[in-house]
Amino acid sequence: MxxxxxxxxxxxxxxxxxxxxxxxxxxxxxxxxxxxxxxxxxxxxxxxxxxxxxxxxxxxxxxxxxxxxxxxxxxxxxxxxxxxxxxxxxxxxxxxxxxxxxxxxxxxxxxxxxxxxxxxxxxxxxxxxxxxxxxxxxxxxxxxxxxxxxxxxxxxxxxxxxxxxxxxxxxxxxxxxxxxxxLRWYTPFVTKYWLRPFLRHIKSPRFMELAERWVPKLLKVKSKYVNRALPDNIFGRNMANQIIPIADFTQSKSLNEQQQVLWSILDTVDMYTPRYDKxxxxxxxxxxxxxxxxxxxxxxxxxxxxxxxxx
Ligand SMILES: C[S@@+](CC[C@H](N)C(=O)[O-])C[C@H]1O[C@@H](n2cnc3c(N)ncnc32)[C@H](O)[C@@H]1O
Structure with a gap:
């Protein structure tokens, strides 16, 4: 009822x-x-x-x-x-x-x-x-x-x-x-918070198009070059996330490859388009x-x- x-x-x-x-x-x-x-x-x-x-x-x-x-x-x-x-x-x-x-x-x-x-x-x-x-x-x-x-x-x-x-x-x-x-001691240094004031002005539909085009490419660059150049530990992974500041679900075992890319696109949109992020x-x-x-x-x-x- x-x-x-x-x-x-x-x-x-x-x-x-x-x-x-x-x-x-x-x-x-x-x-x-x-x-x-x-x-x-x-x-x-x-x-x-x-x-x-x-x-x-x-x-x-x-x-x-x-x-x-x-x-x-x-x-x-x-x-x-x-x-x-x-x-x-x-x-x-x-x-x-x-x-x-x-x-x-x-x-x-x-x-x-x-x-x-x-x-x-x-x-x-x-x-x-x-x-x-x-x-x-x-x-x-x-x-x-x-x-x-x-x-x-x-x-x-x-x-x-x-x-x-x-x-x-x-x-x-x-x-x-x-x-x-x-909010941790290093949060003010996180690349997202430096980029947001600029990227937030891109209209959401346009940002989504850009994310769809660039996130899959950037994920490849990240895993092929950036991750390999850095140590495989928490410090290395955090550094890689700052150098290529997009959401990255490629390590998420519960998702298949296509889902990992989609979650990464979606969360990158979520990182940069909201009005507030406090x-x-x-x-x-x-x-x-x-x-x-x-x-x-x-x-x-x-x-x-x-x-x-x-x-
Ligand atoms: C990152 S999404 C999370 C959505 C969902 N809870 C989830 O976990 O998938 C943030 C959500 O908060 C909502 N939101 C933002 N400001 C809000 C407000 N002032 N009142 C209610 N919802 C709000 C947005 O519309 C958006 O759907």
Whole structure:
């Protein structure tokens, strides 16, 4: 039975958009729109996910990349989703929504960009999709057991404020799960952050064309010359990533060769086109969690994934 939006949403949407051919079938699906027709700064994500929708959706491409990442993100405990109502914020093309609808009782997924219209889980009877911004999610918080927010906070105008906001959308004692891009001592030297101010001005469709043409070539140059010239250790690999500053999935064993190239193109677009990219230090996130009264924090220093209980 379809979900009654009034049970979970605290406001009336400005309009309802219908998607006629949802990925999971089952006839037209309603998307509740709280943004209206004004352009949101995430439009580059919409473009990216519409074009590369299937690349990271395990169910559609036969890989396990997203499942492995979900395990990592939840710090190895998928049982937390059992019978839970989960609010997912910033779902992109739905690589995790597609698992969450199978794992949870109910999923409300929020995404401001047009990516929501192609979310891979659309059509699942326990999914409620809404166009909204992380800072203004019209949710009845007492209904939400878990907030799930992966790969999003650093792409907002204020990463720490975004983290704090997540705690406003969950019932007392509920769980909040998120990650951030790491700010480490060497982050200011990372080539991406030097190039972004220039490359960010290239329009997203053009950047995507360039990435499609150049990333496969650069991956070859990297493996043939750069990797071989450097030591095969963490230092050598990091140096190679700075010399050829593109995403590189060629070492990812769970993907075949074609998938490795596609993931590299997609993630290179993701590195350079978003409006905001604001990493934060580990200690700073721990202090932010303390400031909202979060408890039982589980934080992973190498992945910068955080899990905490709301006060
Ligand atoms: C790197 S993608 C991650 C998508 C998905 N969570 C995943 O892991 O594949 C970042 C997503 O955050 C969304 N996003 C950025 N700013 C946002 C905001 N203020 N509110 C909600 N979502 C936002 C983007 O539209 C985009 O889909």
């Amino acid at each position: 379809a979900i009654d939006p009034r049970e979970y949403l605290s406001q009336e949407p400005s309009r309802v958009v219908t998607v006629d051919d949802p990925s999971r079938g089952g006839g037209p699906v309603a998307i509740y729109d709280f943004l209206g027709k004004t352009a949101h700064y995430t439009s580059s994500f919409g473009l990216q996910w519409k074009k590369y929708r299937d690349v990271q959706i395990d169910r559609l491409n036969g890989a396990h990349g997203s499942y492995n990442h979900l395990q990592l993100f939840t710090q190895g405990d998928l049982s937390i989703f059992q019978n839970a109502t989960c609010l997912e914020i910033g779902s992109g093309a739905g690589r995790f929504t597609d698992y969450l609808v199978d794992l949870c009782k109910t999923v409300i997924t929020i995404e401001p960009s047009q990516a929501l219209t192609v979310n891979a889980a659309l059509g699942a009877p326990n999914l409620l999709p809404a166009h909204a911004d992380l800072f203004h999610v019209p949710i009845r918080r007492e209904k939400v057991d878990i907030v799930f927010c992966r790969g999003v906070t650093q792409h907002t105008s204020d990463t720490k404020a975004a983290v704090r906001r997540l705690f406003d959308y969950v019932r007392p004692g509920g769980m909040v799960m998120f990650d951030v891009y790491p 990493p934060v230090s580990f200690q700073s996130i721990l202090r932010t969690l303390e400031s909202v009264g979060a408890r039982d924090t589980k934080a992973n220093k190498s992945t910068f994934c955080f899990k905490a209980i709301a006060p």
